[in-house]
Amino acid sequence: METVEGLDIDTVKERLRLALRPRIALIGLTSFALQYPGDAEDRIAVTDRISHADAAGPAQEASSASTVAIVTALDADPDIRALRQRLFDVGVASAFAGDHDAGGLWTSLVLRCPRERLSAIERLAADDAGIAAADRTEVSAQFAIYMLRNHHRDWQANRTKLPDVGDSPYTPPEEWNLLST
Template sequence: MAAGEALDIDAAKKRLALALRPRIALVALTSCALQFPGNAEDRIAVSDRVAHADAAGPDAEAWSASTVARVTALDNDPEIRALRQRLFDVGVKSAFEGSHDADGLWTSLVLRCPRERLAALETLAADDAAIPPVARDEASSKFVIYILRNHHQEWQENRSKLPDVGDSPYTPSEEWDLLVGT
């Protein structure tokens, strides 16, 4: 395996390790559930985008082999498997799938969650955040406001109507500013 491939796998593993945290998956899947009917779904890219012409061109075999090697390595990684299993245990299924748009192709880990299992995912996020049972109803209410203010299609209007509750109550306060300015 070339050094570049190892770095790509490392970068993909870091993305997955972050995205598969219950509190991150909860935000992504709840946001999706608000925007689209049916079951919530999130896609986490694990390979680089390649143009359609390049995917069908002279380097197609090398690109395909590299993608297979990356997905196989990620699928066999014990840390990623453990993170996926935790989500699976509360009803979130995941599978590596090809994705595409008009410009190119890439591979993603796709998370799928029936809407009725989002509450179980929220419970897992609350467990990870060490929120005591007596405070969970309040945390859930804050989470709804956070989602409506930040991830709803009418977020701008919602910001004028709903109080600022900060970041998701399942995100540690020391991490609230990590994504500001990115």
């Protein structure tokens, strides 16, 4: 977890711009659906944790001010706003929200999506990938296999039962590893 003081805002903005692309959001939200099949809504954090100090005093005030500055900068970025709006237009809400664990407090941009809207995100991903209407049913089936082989809780067993279809058909190969850097 990065500290607020060590956060590179330009790097955070670039990672957020990538994470808000439909093809990336689709993987995260579908993965949540596979992991928690009883939930009616999927939710994922799409930013790095923006830390808060949880102690009182001057350091806490400076940390809170820094957190507000970072969230404000991310929220005001026109590219990020446009990407959030595009997802919102198909039913995906996004908001900066606080959370915590034993490591402390943080803020993240969280996407929330009702299950029935996942197909709308998939249509956006297909549009972005330039997939022809005639091929979308086949590509969607390939995506479903990709998710079951890589993001389902029984992924190991699924890899013995399902064919290898490669990576997500909506993500160009040059972007396969960008979120892990």
